[in-house]
Amino acid sequence: MDGSIASRLRDTTGSISKKKTSVYQRNWLLYLMVAPAVILTLIFAYTPMYGVVIAFQNYEPWKGITGSSWIGLDNFRSLWAFKDVKQVIWNTFLISGMKIVAELVAPFIFALLLNEVRHMAFKRWVQTLVYLPHFLSWVILGGILVDLLSPSGGLVNRILGQFGVSPIFFLGDGNWFRFTVVVSNVWKEFGFATIIYLAALAGINPSLYEAAEVDGASRLQQTFYVTVPSLLPLMMVLGTLSLGNILNAGFDQIFNLYSSLVYSKGDIIDTYVYRMGLVNGQFSFGVAFGLFKSVISTVFIVISYRLAYRYGNYRIF
């Protein structure tokens, strides 16, 4: 009796058991527990991966994957024949790049400013208010922004009008559209992105500040010589990780803000794949472009995780 419990305990807590099979015998339940997640992932994540073979076919929905004819790389070749495609890739990089820079800088500065607040209740209020937009969807925020930015009487243009600025069509003019996308994304996410910096700020050793103060450093000097250097590694990691997402320029946001007026400057890969593939029914073309994006994205993500691990010791698990 005692022996069996002891051996069971060894198996479940980590020691090597005498009989190799007993690890599975004792812990078979663990495999059953992970099974639902495995099955759902197999069906809903791995089966669609098999579906990317459509990119190499002339896919016809009524014939299905098994019945459609194989055409090799023709879909990929025809990608480059579309003049839209190069523009869409450029838009994706541009919008995404501007977002990454803004998303790195804004929360950093905000965290530094918030860190100087000594009044705890005020600090909590500020945090509560700036986190809020993160939890509202782009559908809701899109609806709000369309109303707010309308050139005919939207609140923003009315305020600008007070200063003599003629109405700006923020969501209808290509160049203003990109600007609006980047700024509204900062508005939605900067507060939430601050959380991680605030956590890092709380972790800075107070004796560093004491030492700096003894040496006669002003608060500004303390910020530049103690706080900023302490946060830079984290900023590097966040920047590196966001590089992995450079081809994800924000489907939800773009889709809810754009219109045919700004397709040329505002279309990104994801919205273009949706419109061409699902809406216009060009399945093979859509999948080919989507696959192109996924492969390059995966390469970017792997590189960015490697860099984050090497320079910031960051691990996913």
Add this chain to the structure above:
Amino acid sequence: MYYKSKSYRIFAICNTLLLAILSIMCILPMIHVLAVSFSGKAAVSGNLVNLWPIDFNLDAYRKTVANPAFINSILVSVERVVLGTTVGMLVILVGAYPLSKERNVFRFRSIFMWFFVFTMLFNGGIIPSYILITKLHLMNSIWALVLPGAVSVFNMIMLMNFYRNVPKELEEASLIDGANHLQTMWNVYLPISMPAIATLSLFTIVGHWNSWFDGLIYVTKPSNYPLATYLQTIVVEKDLSKLIQSANDMEKLTQRSIKAAQIFIAAVPVLIVYPFLQRHFVKGIVLGAVKE
């Protein structure tokens, strides 16, 4: 001390002002929309409404609540949130437990880990997913909105990290008492991980409530859209024909108040859940993201 110096005090005042303005700017758009939703037609179409309702009335809300499509979409969303959160949380609560074990207890742990993490790196894209859902005959079913996203790998990894913080002694005691792994997880791990579970559940609830795109492609009957999808087609597509039937209604209300009312109603559950959420999530995110 530095904070007693004159220049620092001037900075502190400016800083406080700046932060106050920034945080108010984060919610002003919401307040404006709320004001529009409560205002009369003349004031709205004359662009007179700023942050306070003019000619206060509830017509936009009355019209919205009387609209069966809107009410039905709320019911679909509620069903989705309940089913989606239950299934999603159960799967990761149970699934994260084996992954939190050491390799010599849970053999092939790293293969399982990579099996899940790979789906964060690469996916088939929307068109193959769409074809899959049609092939499984899940179109127009609530399960098409619940099952594909049920395994949130990110949440599972967060939970796994929490499970790993549970003291080994508690697990040993439970196993000596004769409990199996499932009982141990349920009776020992869950109660200790409650803050993490609360955070992840609330994130899942908000996520399901806000999801709109899958509703748009997997539900073909607009009458069965979840609220976020319904709102997307109405508010963003600027299509009011489904909502306003008679010319008389057009007279009484501008489309802007109705849109504003619908936007606000859709945001209410998030605004209610948010304060509960906020208490926990900061700790949750930091623990999940920063590891020793």
